[in-house]
Structure formats: C-alpha cells, structure tokens
Amino acid sequence: AKDQGKNRFLTFENRMHEQLLSRLDQESRLRDAVHRGELRMHLQPVVSVPDGQMVGAEALVRWQDPQHGLRQPGSFIPLAEETGMIVEIDRWVLMEACRTIKQWQDDDPATAPAWVSVNLSAAHLEVPDLTDRIAYALSTSGLPARCLVLELTETILMRDIAVTAARLEELRELGVKIAIDDFGTGYSSLGYLRDIPVDVLKIDRSFITGMTGNGRQQELVNAVIQLGHMLGLRVVVEGIEEADQLALLSVMGCKFVQGYHLGRPVPADELRVLRAAPAVL
Ligand code: C2E
Numbered sequence: 707a708k709d710q711g712k713n714r715f716l717t718f719e720n721r722m723h724e725q726l727l728s729r730l731d732q733e734s735r736l737r738d739a740v741h742r743g744e745l746r747m748h749l750q751p752v753v754s755v756p757d758g759q760m761v762g763a764e765a766l767v768r769w770q771d772p773q774h775g776l777r778q779p780g781s782f783i784p785l786a787e788e789t790g791m792i793v794e795i796d797r798w799v800l801m802e803a804c805r806t807i808k809q810w811q812d813d814d815p816a817t818a819p820a821w822v823s824v825n826l827s828a829a830h831l832e833v834p835d836l837t838d839r840i841a842y843a844l845s846t847s848g849l850p851a852r853c854l855v856l857e858l859t860e861t862i863l864m865r866d867i868a869v870t871a872a873r874l875e876e877l878r879e880l881g882v883k884i885a886i887d888d889f890g891t892g893y894s895s896l897g898y899l900r901d902i903p904v905d906v907l908k909i910d911r912s913f914i915t916g917m918t919g920n921g922r923q924q925e926l927v928n929a930v931i932q933l934g935h936m937l938g939l940r941v942v943v944e945g946i947e948e949a950d951q952l953a954l955l956s957v958m959g960c961k962f963v964q965g966y967h968l969g970r971p972v973p974a975d976e977l978r979v980l981r982a983a984p985a986v987l
C-alpha cells in the first residue's frame with residue numbers, strides 16, 4: 707500500500723512537471739508566433755439594418771499554430787495576457803487591420819467597410835506610448851482616423867476611471883472612435899456611459915441568446931438600444947445567430963448588427979469575395 711501511495715505521488719509530480727513544461731513550451735512558441743508570421747487576422751462584418759449592407763468589420767486574431775492548426779483567441783489570449791505578449795499581438799492586429807482596410811478602400815470603395823474595429827487588452831491601455839502607436843498605425847497605413855474603432859471591455863475600463871477617461875480623451879483627439887465592448891456584462895455599465903467618452907456601444911451576445919422567447923429580455927435590449935441612441939451613440943448588437951432575432955431587433959430600431967447569421971469571421975480575401983457576390987451576405 708505504501709508503494710502504491712508513492713507511485714501515485716510520483717505520477718502526480720510527473721504530471722505537474724509535464725504541465726509546466728507544456729506551458730513554458732506554449733509560451734515560447736507564442737512569443738515566436740508574431741515574428742514567424744503565424745498570426746492571422748479574420749474580419750467579421752458589421753451589417754446595417756434594414757438594408758443588409760456591410761458597413762464595418764471587426765478584426766479578430768487567430769494563430770496558425772504549426773503544431774495544432776488554426777487556433778481561436780480563447781486558447782491563447784489568456785496566456786498572452788498573463789505574459790504581456792498581448793501588447794505585441796494587439797499591435798500586430800492594429801497594423802494589419804489599418805493596412806488591409808485602407809487597401810480595400812483604395813481598391814474598391816463601393817464594397818469596402820467604412821470602419822474597422824480592433825480589440826485592445828487591458829495591458830495595452832496602460833502602455834505609455836499607446837496614442838503614438840495608434841497615430842503611427844494610421845499614418846503609415848494612410849487609414850483616416852475616423853475609420854478606426856478601438857474596442858474596450860467594461861472590465862478594462864473599470865480599473866481607474868479617471869486615468870482611463872484621460873487616456874481615451876487623448877485617443878479621441880486623434881479622431882479615432884471608442885467602443886465599449888460586451889456592454890451589459892460589467893458591474894457599472896451606466897457609470898461608464900457617464901464618466902467615459904465613448905462613441906459606440908456593443909451590446910453583448912448574452913442579451914441576445916434566448917431573446918426571442920423572453921419578453922422581459924426583449925424589453926431590456928430595446929431599452930438599452932434606445933438609451934444608446936438618446937446619448938447619440940452608435941449601437942451595435944452582437945451575436946445574432948437567427949433570422950427571428952434580426953427581425954425583432956429591426957422592429958426595435960436597431961441600426962447595426964453583427965453575428966454568425968450575418969457572417970462569420972473570415973480572412974479579408976474571403977470577405978472580399980463574399981462582398982463581390984452580395985447575395986451571400
Ligand atoms: P469579442 O471581442 O467579444 O469578439 C466577438 C466574439 O464572438 C468572436 O470570437 C466572434 O467570432 C464571436 N461571435 C461573433 N458572432 C457570433 C455569434 O453569432 N455567435 C457566437 N456564438 N459567437 C459569435 P473570437 O474570435 O473567438 O474572439 C473571442 C474574444 O477574444 C473576443 O471577444 C475578444 O475579447 C478576444 N480577441 C479576439 N481578437 C483579439 C485581439 O486581436 N486582441 C485582443 N486583445 N483580444 C482579442
């Protein structure tokens with residue numbers, strides 16, 4: 707029995723060792739991913755209601771991992787945030803998004819999105835030269851500032867509201883737009899609307915899931931849309947997966963939607979092909 711206990715312990719220790727090695731391995735491989743050109747940017751369309759035109763796009767990062775294939779952000783962003791690598795990843799996505807959309811606008815202004823939004827992590831908001839970085843991305847790409855939206859989640863904004871507000875004011879002076887992402891999932895959603903200079907509200911998918919069978923939830927979504935409009939904000943509703951949800955939102959006067967029902971995130975080239983055959987979107 708004693709021996710068995712000892713074996714179990716060794717197995718446990720081995721497993722811990724393995725996990726640690728795998729984490730270190732992942733960390734170093736993620737660190738190299740940027741330099742090796744393994745990151746990919748996908749674009750998901752933001753569509754205007756009721757005409758169904760693509761008016762904007764959100765840039766979402768993927769990792770073409772030579773060992774595991776194409777990876778979704780959920781499988782590597784947490785590690786990137788813990789290690790600070792997220793700043794470099796965000797920076798890459800920012801450049802790629804500005805470059806791609808500017809190119810598209812030049813090539814084919816009739817089908818190009820009018821704006822592109824990129825996600826900024828908490829760590830990034832604290833980088834002292836963030837404003838310079840954004841200005842640099844805009845000037846090297848030639849993308850007009852008004853075509854760039856920076857998406858920040860409520861959890862990020864929560865940190866130090868005075869510092870954050872000053873930071874965002876600085877960014878807005880460049881002419882870029884600020885969006886509150888996942889709106890409604892934080893602790894003080896209304897507080898942000900009062901204290902933080904924002905241009906866009908993105909209503910979180912959790913408010914849309916199950917909405918069609920739930921009158922109370924519909925009223926809530928409707929109220930938030932109206933609130934956003936009264937404050938002069940652009941309101942984008944996320945996570946539309948069904949035609950019924952779109953129909954309801956349209957009745958509510960919702961003007962911008964995003965979700966699998968309208969289009970999944972795909973590489974820019976693929977989106978351009980879809981746009982060339984508008985029946986698909
Ligand atoms: P997010 O910013 O809220 O992005 C929306 C996520 O919802 C995306 O997942 C998108 O693919 C997914 N989505 C869109 N429409 C639907 C729908 O109709 N149904 C469902 N079930 N999902 C939908 P994705 O690409 O896996 O990204 C997950 C999260 O990872 C993002 O959430 C964002 O927080 C983070 N992320 C992605 N790219 C970046 C990046 O470049 N930088 C940073 N800092 N974070 C990123």
Ligand code: CA
Nearest residue numbers: 764825857887
């Ligand atoms: Ca987002």
Ligand code: CA
Nearest residue numbers: 887888908944
């Ligand atoms: Ca979101």
Ligand code: CA
Nearest residue numbers: 859887888910
């Ligand atoms: Ca989210």
